[in-house]
Amino acid sequence: MSGVGSGERILALLGLFSEDRPEWTPEEMMTETGHPRPTLYRYLKTLKEAGLVASLSGATYTLGPRVVELDFLARRSDPLIDAGAPMLRSLCDAWPCTALLVRWYGNRLLCVDSECSADNPKSSYPRGRPMPLARGAISRAIMAHLPRRQMQAKIAENLDQLSALGLGETPEAVAESFRAVRRGGCAIAYGEVTPGVVGVAAPVFDAGQSPVAALGLTLSESAASADALSAISEAVWTKAERISAQLAERGAPQPERTRA
Incomplete structure (x- = not known):
């Protein structure tokens, strides 16, 4: 992903979630993206603080409550x-x-x-x-x-x-x-x-x-x-x-x- 900024990499993590794979572990994300552990956890921290992902004791990650809020706003607008x-x-x-x-x-x-x-x-x-x-x-x-x-x-x-x-x-x-x-x-x-x-x-x-x-x-x-x-x-x-x-x-x- 040479030449790709951190913003694009963070958004790419959201792109991992799908109907077939709605839940990911950090290890699975690292395998899929190639991000080192410190980098991945830094990105996940940013997404979690924004409410875009949620985790259960850090073991697995799913999409977060902000996505539901955005869907509500999208329906209205x-x-x-x-x-x-x-x-x-x-x-x-x-x-x-x-x-x-x-x-x-x-x-x-x-x-x-x-x-x-x-x-x-x-x-x-x-x-x-x-x-x-x-x-x-x-x-x-x-x-x-x-x-x-x-x-x-x-x-x-x-x-x-x-x-x-x-x-x-x-x-x-x-x-x-x-x-x-x-x-x-x-x-x-x-x-x-x-x-x-x-x-x-x-x-x-x-x-x-x-x-x-x-x-x-x-x-x-x-x-x-x-x-x-x-x-x-x-x-x-x-x-x-x-x-x-x-x-x-x-x-x-x-x-x-x-x-x-």
Whole structure:
């Protein structure tokens, strides 16, 4: 990690925690990061004092209470949730489904809000749980609407997974399947994330050219008739456009006030 400052190294420690590994011992952290013991404990002391990690007698470390506080503040301030929550409820009122808002950041898809009206939902992505990058309608809705160079880069990074889904054997073939999604509106995927579940998704934009999120809906294949999917696709696309319009409006420059 030559050339990386202590701030970046401290943040990298937070990146160790995941759904699969929510708890770490100092020895495991040293093995993973290569930090000497004094350096690691200095970083952990900084994180603990900030409330970002917590420990039980110093034996193991987990994420700390400040993370919960930050999540509360994020819920209160996130314009995507503010604009999208009514749309999620509207979709769930219309169909027995799970409706999701998924934010695209870095190289990840993260559910930031969801509603469920299905009696026995087959899939669950609560707030904070990452979603597959190269599988499902939400992934496709975002990747298909990325700027050309960015889309090509993501295809190259995930070509094996995309080809396994039948989207094409070459980068150009996959790109053409994405262009078809772009021309057709919503992305629709059958059982790619959860068997027996159909996903429908549309991209969400702010004032920029690249999608920042997606609005998605999942429901059982038994409820996904052709007529239902047509109506659902229209509703998801329309509501995603409304969210995009609200985000763009909030991000627009405000007119300068003149002195009286």
